[in-house]
Amino acid sequence: MEPMASQWTEAPHSMGTTIMAVEYDGGVILGADSRTTTGVYVANRASDKITQLTDNVYLCRSGSAADSQVVSDYVRYFLNQHTIQLGRPSTVKTAGTLVKELSYQNKSFLETGLIVAGWDKYDGGSVYGIPLGGTMLRLPFATGGSGSSYLYGFLDQAWKPDMTHEEAEKLVVKSIALAIARDGASGGVVRTVTVNEQGVERKFHAGDKLPLFYEEIAPRPSPLRAH
Amino acid sequence: MTVVGIRCKDGVVLGVEKLISSKMLLEGSNRRIHAVDRHAGMAMAGLASDGRQIVTKARGEASNYRSFYGEEVPIGELCDRVAHYAHLCTLYWWLRPFGSSAILGGYDRDGPQLYMIEPSGVAYRYFGAAVGKGRQAAKTEIEKLNLTDMTCRQGVIAVAKIIYGVHDEAKDKAFELEMSWICDESNREHQRVPADLLAEAKQAAKEAQEEDMDAD
Numbered sequence: 001m002e003p004m005a006s007q008w009t010e011a012p013h014s015m016g017t018t019i020m021a022v023e024y025d026g027g028v029i030l031g032a033d034s035r036t037t038t039g040v041y042v043a044n045r046a047s048d049k050i051t052q053l054t055d056n057v058y059l060c061r062s063g064s065a066a067d068s069q070v071v072s073d074y075v076r077y078f079l080n081q082h083t084i085q086l087g088r089p090s091t092v093k094t095a096g097t098l099v100k101e102l103s104y105q106n107k108s109f110l111e112t113g114l115i116v117a118g119w120d121k122y123d124g125g126s127v128y129g130i131p132l133g134g135t136m137l138r139l140p141f142a143t144g145g146s147g148s149s150y151l152y153g154f155l156d157q158a159w160k161p162d163m164t165h166e167e168a169e170k171l172v173v174k175s176i177a178l179a180i181a182r183d184g185a186s187g188g189v190v191r192t193v194t195v196n197e198q199g200v201e202r203k204f205h206a207g208d209k210l211p212l213f214y215e216e217i218a219p220r221p222s223p224l225r226a227h
Numbered sequence: 228m229t230v231v232g233i234r235c236k237d238g239v240v241l242g243v244e245k246l247i248s249s250k251m252l253l254e255g256s257n258r259r260i261h262a263v264d265r266h267a268g269m270a271m272a273g274l275a276s277d278g279r280q281i282v283t284k285a286r287g288e289a290s291n292y293r294s295f296y297g298e299e300v301p302i303g304e305l306c307d308r309v310a311h312y313a314h315l316c317t318l319y320w321w322l323r324p325f326g327s328s329a330i331l332g333g334y335d336r337d338g339p340q341l342y343m344i345e346p347s348g349v350a351y352r353y354f355g356a357a358v359g360k361g362r363q364a365a366k367t368e369i370e371k372l373n374l375t376d377m378t379c380r381q382g383v384i385a386v387a388k389i390i391y392g393v394h395d396e397a398k399d400k401a402f403e404l405e406m407s408w409i410c411d412e413s414n415r416e417h418q419r420v421p422a423d424l425l426a427e428a429k430q431a432a433k434e435a436q437e438e439d440m441d442a443d
Contacts, residue, residue, distance in 0.1 A: 082296070086304060097297025122336050136297075 016185020018147025018176050019049060019060035021117035021127045022159075023140050024168035027196025028117040028125040030060050031172035033147065033180050034188030045188045054079050055200070057095040057118030058193050062145035063132070068112040071102050092118040096128035096136055104134025113144040119195045147179030147186035154178060165194065169203075177210040229359035229393050230259070230272040231386050232330040233369060234341040238379040238410020239332030240420075241270040242386035244361065244394055245403045260407045260419075264289035266299050266334050268407050268417035272358040273327030273346075281329050281344075285309050302333035306342040306350050314348025328358040332407075334415045361393030368392060379410035383420050387428035388435045404429060 019032045032049040035042055051059045051072045057079070061068035075098045079090050096116040103110060117127040129142035141159055143151050158171060169192060176190045190205040208219040229244040243259040260270045261282045269285060271278025288308040292300035309329065316322045324346040331342045343358065344350040355369035368389045377385065383406060394402055406425060409417040420428070 085307075086301060091298060094296045094298055097295070100297075101295070 016147070016183065017049060017062040017145030018143070018151070018179035018183060018186040019062050019113075019115055019145045020143040020148070020151070020172060020175055021060060021115045021141065022163070022168045022172055023117075023125045023127050024163045024165055026125065026165065027119050027194060028127055029165070029168050029172050030058050030115070030117050030193045030195070031176050032060050032191050033145075033176055033186040034191060035186055036065055037185060042187070047188075048191060050191055050193045052076075053095050053116070054083060054090055054118070056089050056120055056195060057092050057116065058195055058200075059095075059099070060115040060117070060144065061112065062114070063112035064110070067110045068114060071099060071110065071112060071114065074102060075099050089120060091120040091122055092116065092126040092128065093120075093123065093138075096126075096130065096138075099128075100130050100134055100136035103130055103132075107132075107134050115142045115144055117142075117195065119197060121197075125196065143175070145179075145186065147176075147183035150179050150182045151175050165196075169194070173205050174211060178213060180207075180210070181213050181216055228259075228272060229357060229361035229365055229390060230270045230328075230330055231355075231357045231365050231369070231389055232270060232332050232341050232343070232353070233355040233372065233374055233377075233382055233386060234332070234339055234353070235374055235377045235379045235382040235410070238334055238339045238382075238408055238413070238415075239268075239341050240379055240382040240386050240408045240410075241268060241330060241332050241406065242383075242390050243270055243272075243405040244359070244390045245405050246399055247401045247403055254403065258405065260405055262417045263305070263331070263333075264293070264299060265416055266409065267302055267305060268332055268409060270330045270332075270407070271327050272330070274325075275327075277325045278327040278329065281309060281313070281325060281327065284312050285329075285331070299335060301335050301337065302331065302340040302342065303337075303352070305333065306331055306344060306352075310344045310348050310350035313344055313346060313350075317346075317348055330356055330358060332409060333417070334409045339410070361390075361395070364393045365389050379408050379412060380424065383408060383424055384428045384431050387425075387432040391429075391432035391436050392439075404432075 021030045030050050034046045036044040036047040049061050053059050053076050059072050078098050082090050114130045119125050127142050128138050130136050173190050180186045189207045192203045194201045228246050231242045233240050262268050263285045269282050289300045317324050329344045341353045343356045354374050357365035406420040
């Protein structure tokens with residue numbers, strides 16, 4: 001029994017994950033699932049993988065939980081200093097560049113795929129994908145994590161440019177729900193964060209309220225619910 | 228030697244009255260205006276070699292910022308860094324302060340800006356600035372200009388007139404006018420004023436001088 005237990009308790013925390021960010025007309029929407037695993041054990045079924053870097057820039061984290069947290073801590077620190085020195089909010093591009101530099105220069109040590117997204121007054125809503133090797137690419141939408149594999153075909157067909165906020169949010173929630181359905185390492189709830197000129201809005205989409213797909217069974221009241 | 232800089236509504240114009248010390252000098256040599264980055268330029272007054280050192284420092288800072296933050300350095304930030312360095316050289320006994328002031332002109336996302344960094348390390352943002360021998364007269368002339376409504380094209384002519392105006396024919400030798408601009412017309416890139424516009428400016432300045440001389 002001992003070896004099995006250590007597999008659960010000592011394996012590094014990994015966020016199997018599905019993360020994505022989409023640019024819409026006026027801002028960006030970031031979305032993520034909420035499953036953090038150690039091996040096959042779900043260490044946290046309601047984790048928050050969307051981290052704040054500044055008032056106007058947020059980060060989706062995937063891969064090693066430790067690595068992604070450390071990178072985001074460093075970048076938050078640099079951006080904080082930068083904002084003070086500059087006297088105005090940092091741009092999303094700057095945030096992305098800092099994340100990229102850390103990812104690239106430490107590529108042999110890190111295992112984390114990140115998506116930086118936010119709003120600034122110069123470029124409006126922007127999404128930057130920074131996958132494992134430390135490359136940085138500005139995209140109209142980006143996906144990451146193990147669950148993203150199941151979304152390529154879907155998004156090829158479903159994504160279109162210049163969506164409204166409602167359309168974009170529906171797309172994000174549906175995408176993550178699809179990935180959760182197929183990817184064992186993704187699950188839980190769907191969290192979304194909208195960033196635009198007016199500010200930031202966090203939303204929570206409960207797991208049992210997500211749309212159902214092929215062969216999925218509707219959730220039923222849990223027999224565990226004590227009365 | 229006088230250096231003048233003005234901030235017009237669509238950009239910045241820098242001009243230098245470069246005194247020619249010898250007829251043997253090739254025209255266009257001994258440059259006083261240097262590009263610091265694509266979107267910023269610096270004109271030096273005073274010791275030329277000290278000025279070059281400041282420019283080198285500014286170029287390094289601008290390049291460094293670009294590598295680190297992925298964007299062109301905001302002009303105010305660049306000015307702060309150069310001023311910091313100039314001030315550093317006033318703190319230790321083994322260093323001497325820089326023997327030149329720098330007029331920094333640039334165009335970033337917040338619009339065109341003009342700064343002047345003095346040897347003490349003090350730096351301010353200006354609408355118009357002048358350093359060097361003829362600065363008092365130059366400043367008086369600049370104050371008469373309506374810079375908020377002036378385009379850089381007009382600004383080039385105005386700066387040329389000012390520099391020709393402050394040049395002391397009696398005491399100083401011949402001079403060469405060196406000018407640069409960074410404006411919408413130059414696609415926000417720091418560059419030497421195009422030859423045809425420079426010629427036009429020189430012509431206008433010479434005519435203005437003659438007019439003044441004839442007036443009684």
